[in-house]
Amino acid sequence: MDINTGDTAWILVSSALVLLMTPGLALFYGGMARRKNLLSTIMMSFAVMGLIGVLWALWGYSLSFGADNGGLIGGLNFLGLANVGMGPSDSYASTVPHLAFMTFQGMFAVITVALITGAVVERIKFSALMLFSALWVTLVYAPVCHWVWGSGGWLGGLGALDFAGGTVVHINAGVSALALVLLLGRRRGFPGDVMEPNNIPMVALGAGLLWFGWFGFNAGSSLAANGLAANAFVATNLSAAAAGFTWMVISWIHRRPSLLGTVTGAVAGLVAITPAAGFVQPIAAIPIGIIVAVVCYYSIVLMKSKFKFDDSLDVFAVHGVGGIWGALATGIFASQAIGGTPGLIEGNFSQLLTQFIGVVAVAAFAFAMTWLLGKLVDVTVGLRVGQHEEVIGLDLAQHGERAYGGLLR
């Protein structure tokens, strides 16, 4: 098929939008860290943009989208961008250059790895995080991406729906974050010590950039500038709006309407609509968003207050749990008229079952593999910084920089 200029323009713009989500995430996470760990938290995202940006072209894309091997992993035929050129690919996005599809997918790999970092901030050793990231994108992200989106991937073949990465990105990152938290342990002083966010306006700015970039993430995943892209765009905005507002109301009921809560809710809404955006009627995004806010809010309460897991910036509670709800919601609300597949509400119970299989398979694989890789990193370079380094903060200890320097302001 010939290259379509409208589609190509949209995918290139969407790729840039998705790239911008990672600096957005850096600010979103950074503002929630303590002042002594602000740079270190931001650094994790930017370092991932560098590392994964390169690895994706070297072998990540090939292992994800290369020629199928038993439905489990891609082959090596796209290694180092071999056979990835200005013409369209044979199997994917047939109206845009293969290079555009490759780079669009690469941005997803980058943000997925960056998402995990929120769970381990303020105590993970930077070198360990880099090693883990390289291993994880190769041995966890690439296979899961291939299962769901790769031509011949077994989950995609089973009929599991994941429009823009609810499973590949959010469940994958969220569950891996949980495994890493269990390996790494809590920050010193958690629970008990007050760990105050250093800059909530920075969190809000980051959330704004995430929301903005997410239009590329979801609407770009139609891989064409068409009606489905518009459907995904509208659904994305509705879910974020409904979830942000709902979280605000919950915090208001408990005490006062919280800004930090509102922007967290918006992000949870974006997570939940990600797998569904191109399969559900736009209006279904409203209940999806309302429910995800409630579910994620009480997941954080459960994780932090009851289990005392130090998933520091709630990656599992927001992305893992929100992603699971999104995957199941896709099975519930899917509409034949939008994406060609009916869901539970249109009488197709088996779709919900397929979604459930996808959730369980990816969650189990991500948890087990992350545990293994984390252990491997722990016995080689060590996962955690020393006590003293943790106390003085990772900005100085790991990076030799501080966020706010000098006496004269």
Add this chain to the structure above:
Amino acid sequence: MKKIEAIIREEKLDAVKRALEEKSYFGMTVSEVSGRGKQKGIPLQWRVGEYRVDLLPKLKIELVVLDEDVAAVIDAVVSKARTGDTGDGKIFVLPVESVVRVRTGDRDENAI
């Protein structure tokens, strides 16, 4: 000579400053400080629930005056900074051994 250190509520600075000015006490140093006393702290909101912050922002005014002026300064600060609730702050009075004005080299009483 005495140094007066007054810890007050942030919102009381203008009133206290004006009251001191009216009594011709112009020189002062003001800094932002955090501290706690009987007020114990305030609850703030996290993504879910809330946490307590027990070091609260206050302002510290420092000025050095002649011994005979101490009572008037204390009176000005207390009358303007008091709300009657916990958290109004505290005043410390310390002896001062020597004062030097950097510009002229004037000393002690001449430098205040």
